[in-house]
Amino acid sequence: MRCSRAEELMSLSLDGEASPQELIRLEEHLGDCARCFQRWQSLRGVSALLGSSPMAEPAHSLVEAVMWRVEQTIHLLLVRARAAITHERLDLHRRRW
Numbered sequence: 001m002r003c004s005r006a007e008e009l010m011s012l013s014l015d016g017e018a019s020p021q022e023l024i025r026l027e028e029h030l031g032d033c034a035r036c037f038q039r040w041q042s043l044r045g046v047s048a049l050l051g052s053s054p055m056a057e058p059a060h061s062l063v064e065a066v067m068w069r070v071e072q073t074i075h076l077l078l079v080r081a082r083a084a085i086t087h088e089r090l091d092l093h094r095r096r097w
């Protein structure tokens with residue numbers, strides 16, 4: 001994957017709009033590319049800062065709740081996608097042998 005594509009996927013996933021396949025490909029790219037990994041960390045750092053800003057106190061818990069939901073959803077999608085991929089590989093393996 002190109003770094004420019006990875007950056008697109010980063011903002012999609014922060015918005016909760018990336019597909020499970022896209023999240024996996026992004027995760028793979030982040031594992032291989034230190035530059036994008038750093039960018040991802042700082043993007044997520046910005047999200048965390050927005051979520052913990054003392055000036056936004058009334059909205060604070062709402063933002064945090066939304067971020068938590070997004071993270072849970074991403075996690076769930078990743079787990080499901082991994083399970084689906086593992087299942088597919090096992091099927092292929094069985095068919096071949």
Ligand SMILES: [Zn+2]
Nearest residue numbers: 003006033036
């Ligand atoms: Zn990259």
